[in-house]
Amino acid sequence: MASVGASPSSGRRKSLDAELNLVPFIDLLSMCICFLLMTAVWMEIGGVNVKQLVGTEAPAQVSDTYELDVKYTSPTEMEVGLKRTGQKPTTFKVGAPTVEARLQLLRDSLKNFAGSLKTTTPSQDIKAKLAQAISVGRVTTKAGITYGEVVTVMDTLRDLGVMSLGLVPVRE
Amino acid sequence: MAQLGSQELKVGTFQQHLMSRKQRKQKRRRIMIAGLTLTSMVDMFSLLVIFLLQTFSASPELMMVTKGVTLPQAVTGREIEDSPVLALSVDEVYLDQKLIGKTQTLLQDPTPLMEKLTELRERWQMAHPTQKFNGVISLQADKNLPSTTVSLFMGLLPTQTYSTVQLAVITRGG
Numbered sequence: 001m002a003s004v005g006a007s008p009s010s011g012r013r014k015s016l017d018a019e020l021n022l023v024p025f026i027d028l029l030s031m032c033i034c035f036l037l038m039t040a041v042w043m044e045i046g047g048v049n050v051k052q053l054v055g056t057e058a059p060a061q062v063s064d065t066y067e068l069d070v071k072y073t074s075p076t077e078m079e080v081g082l083k084r085t086g087q088k089p090t091t092f093k094v095g096a097p098t099v100e101a102r103l104q105l106l107r108d109s110l111k112n113f114a115g116s117l118k119t120t121t122p123s124q125d126i127k128a129k130l131a132q133a134i135s136v137g138r139v140t141t142k143a144g145i146t147y148g149e150v151v152t153v154m155d156t157l158r159d160l161g162v163m164s165l166g167l168v169p170v171r172e
Numbered sequence: 173m174a175q176l177g178s179q180e181l182k183v184g185t186f187q188q189h190l191m192s193r194k195q196r197k198q199k200r201r202r203i204m205i206a207g208l209t210l211t212s213m214v215d216m217f218s219l220l221v222i223f224l225l226q227t228f229s230a231s232p233e234l235m236m237v238t239k240g241v242t243l244p245q246a247v248t249g250r251e252i253e254d255s256p257v258l259a260l261s262v263d264e265v266y267l268d269q270k271l272i273g274k275t276q277t278l279l280q281d282p283t284p285l286m287e288k289l290t291e292l293r294e295r296w297q298m299a300h301p302t303q304k305f306n307g308v309i310s311l312q313a314d315k316n317l318p319s320t321t322v323s324l325f326m327g328l329l330p331t332q333t334y335s336t337v338q339l340a341v342i343t344r345g346g
Contacts, residue, residue: 026210033220043237045237147244151246167322170324
């Protein structure tokens, strides 16, 4: 059994060595481990909120903000459109053979767009600028694109500050 | 003096013989006291408890992943709200873990799904008579499914006033 040593006993003095009973301590630790292992969440599931715009009420008409349209034109290319009422829409193409490269290009393009925006507070970061400038984002998919890829596009847009997103229903 | 068969045994000698045999047996038995080092075990247990406590989540698990569904990963995944779960596996559709039908069949005729969604909404409304229906539904879809199939199912949901769809994802990093 483990013991807590004080100092070696000398002469007639009573020994200060105390025996620490580890059995209940080990029992308690084992029970704690069992409980925590049983209640542990190994896979954290989260949610990406999507507002279905088609078929519901129209989004609030805000003239000062942009509407973002990300449309797949082919499995390797997307057309990104930013339109604002009373202004000519800005469009650019994002094309790359891999998903990662496409997402990086999309990120860079939107960052460039955010940089071109005139704001009252110049020190504002890109995410805040885009969150303020873009009211709604829509993703239009195409045959040959997996759901996993669409989620990564939406995830990237949300990460850039576009919080209100929708997926346009497309029949193959 | 005792007589055993043809041999003569003296009492004293026999007793001595028994005693010496017992002593020999005792000598043969080795003292087997093994020292068990508990310190390292207690250390390991303590570290395990600390690790598990750090990863412990007090919020209950609201969603069970349906069999045959591999969820996509996302960084911006937020905590999910308790809501009905529509699960789309590669070829089957489940609503709250109950099989509704085959994916392609439901895309042709979504009536069974619509009926179930209406039923769920009405049941919710009966349970919360003073509240307005929030229209939230969770969608678990396999990441390898064609996005067009998922988009069509998502397009069906607003017709039953489910306008907010929580796409179930595995959160990473965020």
